[in-house]
Amino acid sequence: MKTVTCTAPVNIAVIKYWGKRDTELILPTNSSLSVTLSQDILHSKTTISAAKEYDHDRLWLNGIEEDITKNKRMHNCFRETRAIRQAMEAKAEAEGKPIEPLSTYPVHVCSENNFPTAAGLASSASGLAALVYTLSQLFELTISTSEVSRIARQGSGSACRSLFGGFVAWEMGEKEDGSDSYAVQIAPETHWPDLQALICVVSDAKKGTSSTAGMQSTIKTSLLMNERINNIVPARMEGMKKAVLDKDFQSFAELTMRDSNQFHAVCLDTYPPIFYLNDTSRAIIQLIHEYNATSPDGKLKAAYTYDAGPNAVIYAPKENMAEIIQLIGHYFPSNKEPAEFFANPYNAISGKLGEDFLPKDHAKFNQNVIPVQPVGSVSRLLHTKVDDGPRVLSQDESLLKEDGLPKRLA
Amino acid sequence: MKTVTCTAPVNIAVIKYWGKRDTELILPTNSSLSVTLSQDILHSKTTISAAKEYDHDRLWLNGIEEDITKNKRMHNCFRETRAIRQAMEAKAEAEGKPIEPLSTYPVHVCSENNFPTAAGLASSASGLAALVYTLSQLFELTISTSEVSRIARQGSGSACRSLFGGFVAWEMGEKEDGSDSYAVQIAPETHWPDLQALICVVSDAKKGTSSTAGMQSTIKTSLLMNERINNIVPARMEGMKKAVLDKDFQSFAELTMRDSNQFHAVCLDTYPPIFYLNDTSRAIIQLIHEYNATSPDGKLKAAYTYDAGPNAVIYAPKENMAEIIQLIGHYFPSNKEPAEFFANPYNAISGKLGEDFLPKDHAKFNQNVIPVQPVGSVSRLLHTKVDDGPRVLSQDESLLKEDGLPKRLA
Numbered sequence: 001m002k003t004v005t006c007t008a009p010v011n012i013a014v015i016k017y018w019g020k021r022d023t024e025l026i027l028p029t030n031s032s033l034s035v036t037l038s039q040d041i042l043h044s045k046t047t048i049s050a051a052k053e054y055d056h057d058r059l060w061l062n063g064i065e066e067d068i069t070k071n072k073r074m075h076n077c078f079r080e081t082r083a084i085r086q087a088m089e090a091k092a093e094a095e096g097k098p099i100e101p102l103s104t105y106p107v108h109v110c111s112e113n114n115f116p117t118a119a120g121l122a123s124s125a126s127g128l129a130a131l132v133y134t135l136s137q138l139f140e141l142t143i144s145t146s147e148v149s150r151i152a153r154q155g156s157g158s159a160c161r162s163l164f165g166g167f168v169a170w171e172m173g174e175k176e177d178g179s180d181s182y183a184v185q186i187a188p189e190t191h192w193p194d195l196q197a198l199i200c201v202v203s204d205a206k207k208g209t210s211s212t213a214g215m216q217s218t219i220k221t222s223l224l225m226n227e228r229i230n231n232i233v234p235a236r237m238e239g240m241k242k243a244v245l246d247k248d249f250q251s252f253a254e255l256t257m258r259d260s261n262q263f264h265a266v267c268l269d270t271y272p273p274i275f276y277l278n279d280t281s282r283a284i285i286q287l288i289h290e291y292n293a294t295s296p297d298g299k300l301k302a303a304y305t306y307d308a309g310p311n312a313v314i315y316a317p318k319e320n321m322a323e324i325i326q327l328i329g330h331y332f333p334s335n336k337e338p339a340e341f342f343a344n345p346y347n348a349i350s351g352k353l354g355e356d357f358l359p360k361d362h363a364k365f366n367q368n369v370i371p372v373q374p375v376g377s378v379s380r381l382l383h384t385k386v387d388d389g390p391r392v393l394s395q396d397e398s399l400l401k402e403d404g405l406p407k408r409l410a
Numbered sequence: 411m412k413t414v415t416c417t418a419p420v421n422i423a424v425i426k427y428w429g430k431r432d433t434e435l436i437l438p439t440n441s442s443l444s445v446t447l448s449q450d451i452l453h454s455k456t457t458i459s460a461a462k463e464y465d466h467d468r469l470w471l472n473g474i475e476e477d478i479t480k481n482k483r484m485h486n487c488f489r490e491t492r493a494i495r496q497a498m499e500a501k502a503e504a505e506g507k508p509i510e511p512l513s514t515y516p517v518h519v520c521s522e523n524n525f526p527t528a529a530g531l532a533s534s535a536s537g538l539a540a541l542v543y544t545l546s547q548l549f550e551l552t553i554s555t556s557e558v559s560r561i562a563r564q565g566s567g568s569a570c571r572s573l574f575g576g577f578v579a580w581e582m583g584e585k586e587d588g589s590d591s592y593a594v595q596i597a598p599e600t601h602w603p604d605l606q607a608l609i610c611v612v613s614d615a616k617k618g619t620s621s622t623a624g625m626q627s628t629i630k631t632s633l634l635m636n637e638r639i640n641n642i643v644p645a646r647m648e649g650m651k652k653a654v655l656d657k658d659f660q661s662f663a664e665l666t667m668r669d670s671n672q673f674h675a676v677c678l679d680t681y682p683p684i685f686y687l688n689d690t691s692r693a694i695i696q697l698i699h700e701y702n703a704t705s706p707d708g709k710l711k712a713a714y715t716y717d718a719g720p721n722a723v724i725y726a727p728k729e730n731m732a733e734i735i736q737l738i739g740h741y742f743p744s745n746k747e748p749a750e751f752f753a754n755p756y757n758a759i760s761g762k763l764g765e766d767f768l769p770k771d772h773a774k775f776n777q778n779v780i781p782v783q784p785v786g787s788v789s790r791l792l793h794t795k796v797d798d799g800p801r802v803l804s805q806d807e808s809l810l811k812e813d814g815l816p817k818r819l820a
Contacts, residue, residue: 223642223672224634224637224638224642224676226637227636228633231633232633254681257681258681261679261680261681262634262678262679264678265634265675265676265678268671268672268674269671269672269675271664271667272667272695272699272703273695275692275695278692279688279689285683285685286685293682
């Protein structure tokens, strides 16, 4: 019996992935680029153990057993990693130095997120990345991280970007078999450690369109989408890579906001239209534009981005974070206990949340740019930062007991 | 002293005007097409009197005197109509049959809307159309209605479409001087009298971006806008003209909804983004799509469209209106007196508003498509229909007394 436990991070795209040219292999219609966020706040954790004594493959997600054979995308990841392991075993065998035939053993998989799956915080990306990374460690696969990402891509497209820390591009590739569609690291987290993020979890009664269904509807019906795919995103990818390499927050911020808005624009141009932003999302956008517009030196100080849901992720240099947190805290009040509402791991603010919210030196800041929103419009604030890729944990962090069953069940 | 009183209707575009290629002459970047709505419910009324005894040009808007010299766009309309009158007077003089030199007389202008200007119901279009139409009647201009519309265009772009009843195209034209940019009637109201509309006035705390500023910002910053202007709208104009001529509600409805959504999509792709739809607008869109999706014969039964604000205009054949009114009445409750909330001139419903809201024969209609919205989310419902163009009223409808001063002041 061999057991490995790993965690993988969440990534939030600044150039958005929306649309597949191959839904089976999960090949995108455009490249995308993301920032990997700290696992201290958000991560998926997976333990996999392989043992010839096991009866069959079993899977527990957040403490609930699921039928692993019914999860086609996960199945693809098992098939791919086992095939590589099998080739390694055959080669070792042929060379007279046989290795353990792990590819033939049933596995037990136990996976948990340290955040609610339902919060719409890209849990499928971190979850599939953790699964595939753990499989690659379990099987001791001698392949590059980009090759691991190629496999994770087949589990959940954006999962491929969670295989690296820092700034990560998913190059769309051109080949029909998807062999050139994988993630590459543009720069590690150490290149621009100053970049931080504030996640604003936005309450929404409405259940949005799933991104899997939504993106194909956009491809099929939006007359604006081709222009985005063929002309706009390729230029933006170049611009964003340069912005990251130059640590140029001005270009990074403008491209991030423009690309988020354009992604939601093509959703609106879909027929029937797809809406992910709600009035709270809109209010955050207007607040950030006012904050930027009144910046004393005329420079952008923050950038918002929204995935397929109403939650905002605000990227900003560390030095602006206290102001941004106070702004959000003021206009989006909560009646929760402060510690429950606001995850403040870097002690970004010392005073009370929402106090002294007027940004320093912003002489022209219009306090009435938006009204103070109803209590609870934003349900949680998480302060995080650019950080590293998947981590291998020690054996005592295992989610499985020695008998191969979960330590915790829901 | 000569006095003329006219009314002009509101028009609501189904292919949207957004963007000027010449802001001075008000020349659009694309053609547009609208439906003229009944003046029984919504109109602008203007009385103009010309008298050589008057001291100077004076203007009263909704009972408040304004400085006519400060209103550049209105000034353009006076200049153009007076110039044509002057040429007529010169010609008559030359022919030895002089006419009254009205072009040299000061005028008193009194104009009112029978709906609140602030409601965002295209009051500038009906207002400028009423002004220019009244001037053309006052001066007895021997020009075509399209030529009158060319003048109104210089007052407010979409005003040119309010010079005709029925279905009206504003052909963008190509010439630099704007001489080929005017409205033409595609079909009169009698061609398709069955087409009705329900205006849902949506409450919104937020003051939206003015359309004048907004459209130029879109032209300048949206990377999707060229595709719309150059390729999408020209094809849609042809499709929409055909749909109107064929009285083909299916094509009319789909094009109307798609074009409304695309207009709001390019607003969202503007930098900074422009938002006109709010959560109430979104909810109406979702409700109409559910209503259409569950239609027993699979046909579209209603189409929404939104201008530069959150108000919905729902177009539908007369036979569907009772169902639509009950649907909206149910999901968007009001605590106003029924008669104050709902303008019901055609007695479309007999029972209580919001009762029996489930559309007949829509077996699969999902009642939970949206929750019942907070009371007052929609502040008013107006049932109206396609109808005629500007009307000349009798002298006793004048807004001015015999002394040339307003009968009513605010």
